[in-house]
Amino acid sequence: MRTxxxxxxxxxxxxVVSFVLAGDGLPPWQPGAHVDVEVRPGMVRQYSLCGDPGERDRWRIAVLREDPGRGGSRHLHDAVSAGGSLRVSEPRNNFPLVPATAYVFVAGGIxxxxxxxxxxxxEAEGADWTLYYGGRRRDRMAFLDELSVHGDRVRVLPEDEHGLLPLAEIFAASDAPVYCCGPEPLLAAAEQLCPPGRLRVERFHPRDAEYGPGQAFEVIASASGKTVRVGAEESILDVLDAAGVTMPSSCRxxxxGTCETAVLEGEPDHRDSILSEEERADGKTMMVCVSRARSPRLVLDI
Known part of the structure; x- marks a missing residue:
């Protein structure tokens, strides 16, 4: 973490408020990246970088006040002001923009x-693109003035004026890759309606899913030479940490994506909200904070 x-x-x-974070020699980043922000000691939240990657001395994040919530956004809104400081992590990118000649962007709220x-x-690369931007009401939709310079490439569709985003129509109008971010109902609908292989999403909160009861299994940390037993109600991350195998983690x-770990042997039971269906089927990596094992044993590259 850096200050x-x-x-x-x-x-x-x-x-919604934005914060411009300034510092010397900030690490480079690419569209889709996010950073951990230490809201206060012991409380870390993730926020997307939404400024210009070409600006090496400043980052921008935006924070939606969530009432009720766990308190992180309220603290940033109420207690952090210009002239203060925050501690932030290096940028990480689980939502990279893949080169293409055309794109469809779908946003809901923050x-x-x-x-x-x-x-x-x-825009800089001359791609053909359209943004469909929904929200509850126009006054709750951030960056509208900034987006207005793009003219009719941006379709602003507040729910109280237009209803829910017409996802089926949006996806049918183009065969371009779709990048979608917003609340879980929007993402779930997009996953149901978008043709396979076109959709890329990013979640701010865990995916809505129901999982069966956990089963105990064995984990071998190949690089550390330790073997641990993970109980039905325990996480791999917690058990490894207790055994002295320290791993980076943030959201838990x-x-x-902080705790993503390579899988050398065994079949993961993926319970994260990051990996694509193709990556899950491949089984070469997993998030050890929440995911488990379908096989009796996992060998991890840690």
């Missing part, structure tokens, strides 16, 4: 944040 200065705090919409740098990149709910 950065809060150079600016701006109200972008109702219940899900616009990771898409903003993607629009800038697509399968959304940030």
């Amino acid at each position: 950065v200065r809060v150079a600016a705090k701006t109200t972008e919409a109702r219940d 899900g616009i944040t990771p898409l903003l740098p993607m629009l800038r990149r697509a 709910e399968g959304t940030c």
Whole structure:
């Protein structure tokens, strides 16, 4: 983690503020990246970088105030001001923009944040693109002035004016790759309606899913030379940590990607909200904070 200065705090919409974080020699990043933000000691949250990747001395994040919530967004809104400081991680990217000649972008509410740098990149590279941006009401939709420069490439569709985003029509209108971010109902609908292979999503919260009861299994940490038993109600991450195998972690709910680990042997039971269906079927990597094992044993490259 590094300490950065809060150079600016701006109200972008109702219940949405942005923070410009300044520092010398900030690491480079690509569209789709996010950082961990230490909201206060012991509380870390993930936020997408939504500024210009070409600016090496400043990052921008945007925060939706969530009431009720776990308190992180409220603290940033109420207690952090311009001139203060925050501790942040290196950028990580679980939502990279793959080169293409055309794109369809779909945003719901604060899900616009990771898409903003993607629009800038697509525009710079001369790609054909359209953004469909939904939200409950226009006054709750951030960055509308910033987006207005793109003209009719951006379709602003507040729910109280237009209803829910017409996803079936959107997906049928183009065969381009789709990048989608927003609340879980939007992402679940997109996964159901979008043709296979076209959709890429990013979740801010764990995927809505029901899993069967956990079973105990064995984990071999190949690089560390340790073997542990993971109980039905335990996580791989916690058991390894107790055994002295320290691993990086942040969200502990399968959304940030910090604890992604290579699988050398065995079949993971994926319970994260990051990996694509193809990556899950491949079984070469897993998030050890939430995922488990379908096989009696896993051998991990740790």
